Amino acid sequence: MISLETVTKTFQHRGKPVTAMNDVSLKIAKGDFVAIIGQSGSGKSTLLHLVGGMLSPTEGRVRIEKDSIYELSSDQRSALRAKKLGFVFQTFNLVPYLTAVENVQVPLVLAGIAEDEQKRRAEALLDRVGLSDRFDHKPRELSVGQQQRVALARMLANDPVLILADEPTGNLDPETAGSIMDFLAQLNGEGRTIVMVTHDLRLAGRAKRALRLVNGNVQANGKERPFPAPSAPHDRAVAG
Numbered sequence: 001m002i003s004l005e006t007v008t009k010t011f012q013h014r015g016k017p018v019t020a021m022n023d024v025s026l027k028i029a030k031g032d033f034v035a036i037i038g039q040s041g042s043g044k045s046t047l048l049h050l051v052g053g054m055l056s057p058t059e060g061r062v063r064i065e066k067d068s069i070y071e072l073s074s075d076q077r078s079a080l081r082a083k084k085l086g087f088v089f090q091t092f093n094l095v096p097y098l099t100a101v102e103n104v105q106v107p108l109v110l111a112g113i114a115e116d117e118q119k120r121r122a123e124a125l126l127d128r129v130g131l132s133d134r135f136d137h138k139p140r141e142l143s144v145g146q147q148q149r150v151a152l153a154r155m156l157a158n159d160p161v162l163i164l165a166d167e168p169t170g171n172l173d174p175e176t177a178g179s180i181m182d183f184l185a186q187l188n189g190e191g192r193t194i195v196m197v198t199h200d201l202r203l204a205g206r207a208k209r210a211l212r213l214v215n216g217n218v219q220a221n222g223k224e225r226p227f228p229a230p231s232a233p234h235d236r237a238v239a240g
Contacts, residue, residue: 001030001162001193002051007060009046009216020046021057022216028195030161033188035204036197038213044197045166047213051195052085052164053077064162082111086160090170092151094139100126100150101135107157125153129183145176152183163187165196169203181206 009021020043028034036044049055050062056070063069064084069077094103104122113121123135129149139147148168155163165184169177181203188194188208196207204210212219 001032001065002026002028002195003061003063004047004050005061005063007050007057007062009043009050009055010058020216021050023060024216024218026211026218028193030193031188031191033185033194033208034196035207035210036195036213037199037201037204037210040199042213043216044213046216048164048166048195048197052087053081082107082158084161086155086158086163088148088151088155088163088165088168090167092139092147092171094147094150094154096139099136099138100131100142100153103139103150104154104157107154111158121157122153125156126150128156129153144171145173145179148172148176148180152180156187161192163192163194165194167197167199169198169200177203 004024004026007021007024007026008019011018011020024047036047038044046055050057051064053062053064053069061068061070064080067080069080072080095106098106101119101122104125105118108118108121123132126132126135126149129152131146131149131153134142134146134150137146139150142150148171163184168184169180172180177200184194184196185206194207196203198204
């Protein structure tokens with residue numbers, strides 16, 4: 001589903017070039033669940049942003065299915081993200097003056113969905129993540145774990161086939177982090193492809209396999225350490 005073909009990404013820092021990704025070639029199959037691990041500055045978030053269509057490579061190609069995404073126009077790339085990709089961030093990025101339902105509705109508004117359908121789908125998604133009693137709560141009225149669940153529901157609004165998660169449990173206590181991982185495992189069990197950046201090796205062990213980045217290079221020439229797929233019931237709501 002995803003392929004990086006000899007991808008290099010170089011930044012300028014104080015007039016000097018800094019290589020964040022160094023001639024990386026990589027394939028991630030449809031339905032995989034891959035954890036990206038490595039020290040700070042190793043290139044984890046750069047890799048995620050390259051795959052997400054948010055950061056063009058200096059050299060090489062990034063493909064999602066048949067599309068070489070940086071050979072698309074900016075409008076085409078935006079349309080691809082809206083149709084196929086879902087994003088989860090450590091900081092949640094909720095709109096503070098909107099309710100939980102309204103936050104989940106945002107991508108549906110952008111997609112031009114009718115208002116009644118927006119609300120119906122947003123409420124169904126919040127119910128799925130265990131927040132049926134928090135529809136009208138604003139982010140400041142929710143716990144940190146509940147805010148992340150609203151972010152997960154919003155991410156699912158466009159029914160993405162590819163989920164990109166950047167430290168999705170970084171602000172959560174261990175129990176809530178575990179429940180978020182259970183939910184991601186459920187989504188992967190539905191056939192969605194997940195690429196997750198994490199610094200926590202225990203959470204990385206919940207993925208099907210892990211890639212370690214060191215100074216912008218994938219270690220072991222793609223011979224990633226395999227992990228057993230997690231087991232979680234499909235209908236279990238996220239706790240927290």
